[in-house]
Amino acid sequence: MAANIYIGEILENEEIQEDCFLMKVKTAPSFQNPLPGQFVMIRIAGLNDPFLSRPISIYSFSRNENYCVIELLYRVVGKGTQIMAGLIEDSQVEINGPLGNGFNIQSVKENIVIVSGGIGIAPLSLLIEYLRQRDDCSSSEMIIYPGFQSASAVIGLDKMQKLCRNITVCTDDGTLGNKGFVTQIFQKDMKKYTPENTSLYACGPKEMLKALAKILHNTKFDCQVSLEERMACGTGACVGCAVAVKDKQGDPAYKRVCADGPVFNLTDIIWE
Amino acid sequence: MKTKTSPHMAVNLGRLKLNNPVMTASGTFGYGEEYAGYVDLNKLGAIVVKGLSLKPRLGNPPPRIMETTGGMLNAVGLQNIGVDAFIEEKLPFLRQYDAAVIANIYGETYDEFKKVAKKLSSANGVHALEVNISCPNVKKGGVSFGTDPKIAATITRMVKDETGLPVIVKLTPNVTDIAAIAEAVEKAGADALSLINTLTGMSVDLKTRRPHLKNITGGLSGPAIKPVALRMVWQVVRRVSVPVIGIGGIMTAQDALEFLILGAKAVQIGTANFVNPRATMDVVEGIKQYLAENKIKDINEIIGTFQP
Numbered sequence: 218m219a220a221n222i223y224i225g226e227i228l229e230n231e232e233i234q235e236d237c238f239l240m241k242v243k244t245a246p247s248f249q250n251p252l253p254g255q256f257v258m259i260r261i262a263g264l265n266d267p268f269l270s271r272p273i274s275i276y277s278f279s280r281n282e283n284y285c286v287i288e289l290l291y292r293v294v295g296k297g298t299q300i301m302a303g304l305i306e307d308s309q310v311e312i313n314g315p316l317g318n319g320f321n322i323q324s325v326k327e328n329i330v331i332v333s334g335g336i337g338i339a340p341l342s343l344l345i346e347y348l349r350q351r352d353d354c355s356s357s358e359m360i361i362y363p364g365f366q367s368a369s370a371v372i373g374l375d376k377m378q379k380l381c382r383n384i385t386v387c388t389d390d391g392t393l394g395n396k397g398f399v400t401q402i403f404q405k406d407m408k409k410y411t412p413e414n415t416s417l418y419a420c421g422p423k424e425m426l427k428a429l430a431k432i433l434h435n436t437k438f439d440c441q442v443s444l445e446e447r448m449a450c451g452t453g454a455c456v457g458c459a460v461a462v463k464d465k466q467g468d469p470a471y472k473r474v475c476a477d478g479p480v481f482n483l484t485d486i487i488w489e
Numbered sequence: 490m491k492t493k494t495s496p497h498m499a500v501n502l503g504r505l506k507l508n509n510p511v512m513t514a515s516g517t518f519g520y521g522e523e524y525a526g527y528v529d530l531n532k533l534g535a536i537v538v539k540g541l542s543l544k545p546r547l548g549n550p551p552p553r554i555m556e557t558t559g560g561m562l563n564a565v566g567l568q569n570i571g572v573d574a575f576i577e578e579k580l581p582f583l584r585q586y587d588a589a590v591i592a593n594i595y596g597e598t599y600d601e602f603k604k605v606a607k608k609l610s611s612a613n614g615v616h617a618l619e620v621n622i623s624c625p626n627v628k629k630g631g632v633s634f635g636t637d638p639k640i641a642a643t644i645t646r647m648v649k650d651e652t653g654l655p656v657i658v659k660l661t662p663n664v665t666d667i668a669a670i671a672e673a674v675e676k677a678g679a680d681a682l683s684l685i686n687t688l689t690g691m692s693v694d695l696k697t698r699r700p701h702l703k704n705i706t707g708g709l710s711g712p713a714i715k716p717v718a719l720r721m722v723w724q725v726v727r728r729v730s731v732p733v734i735g736i737g738g739i740m741t742a743q744d745a746l747e748f749l750i751l752g753a754k755a756v757q758i759g760t761a762n763f764v765n766p767r768a769t770m771d772v773v774e775g776i777k778q779y780l781a782e783n784k785i786k787d788i789n790e791i792i793g794t795f796q797p
Contacts, residue, residue, distance in 0.1 A: 220526060221526065221527065222767065269561060269764060447555070447556075452519075453523045454523040454762065456539075456548065458554075459549075459553055
């Protein structure tokens, strides 16, 4: 248990796309290196409304001798993120993290296929960054399917392009790249991959993950997905962020997105 | 930052002796492990663990929580690993610490309350039981046990018959006269009372015109309920002679002191743990600081000193 509470100082908090912000937070060097897929609970120091902290996945991370920089890519969806978006340089935030279990990347196959929807690109970006630095992945082919609603909603693509060449951008309305849902475009390409040679990772809206689950149903593909849920504590105590999954015996159980996840095997998730 | 004149913080709740009056509230601190990285568990008066039932409980379908102004609603539905798994997997961890371990128990039937109480009584490392007759999210026959003085008293008596441990009964605020329930469970043998549990509430999604919680209703907690909790503690301490533990919206030492001054012998910190994992430590240190500043040597000197 190496997560802890840190005071963060905002270096940058920029609207990079309508309602999407990139926040760079400087914090103490004792902040543990996060694994891709991990998140932080962030709250505005001294503010009690909104009452709860907000869970945001880590988009990028760097450190030097004197401090760490945590980058958070987030979308304004409600009161909490609205207030976050208004924070200016040098404002203080409280950061609890890194929290949760990241993607399991102990063994990576020849093809690393990544499917993202909207802001779901954030934790996957850290994953790509991380895998790119790993020697044992240098021979793997990385193929990325970033999906967005339209060209005007594209985020995080520039960073991906720096890290990876094989990118198939999809937009629902066809204003950029392939027209259609990212899951449909991925499905068309599926014959290129086999379960034996492919590591599959995804993050995005529930409907997208549901569609992906349908596509992969009755195939042998393993797909790790990072989920998002409303949380109170982020540490596993409140059991508020429940997701229905099949346990080892195949029986339904509620797992905590924060402490048991946020990364789950797609096939384990029980959709409503 | 202890000084030589560190005030005396120990309190006695009848037979239950605590190093200080600060406990965690059930359901907000897991089984202790979840916060061990943030909090020195030795410095807590007691850890009240997440409610335990005879068999593991799945809990309610999500969404289970919703933020509200100054608080939150939850309808977790007592998801827990069951009493046997608690004793086997969680209790050994908790035994390492100085903090008293209080097992919060829940049953759907009288018999389940009895069986859970019995199992915990013979387990090494449990210092007291807290009987949850008040969870608003789990109902049997449409009524929560804690709203009926007769049923509340019956459960209390049954648990008492099964255990030699001190029995704390946790009361629901969702009643007309909480003092009447308090008197009934005191008469039935409760060693202490803890109050309040959450207030039943709702929240509506304007987009869908549906409830934010799948369970429709949930328990409101957080600073929004503190004034209600204070009022109820005040009503109860005047009517019973057993120790009362104050719960409800405590975020800071100042909040805790309000309960202590009213006559609560101890306090539980609940929802505050979610927003500040170190809340319990801040409260302990803050109380000490208040006592030192006011030249009070012993916490017991301020308990029940309220002047209406």
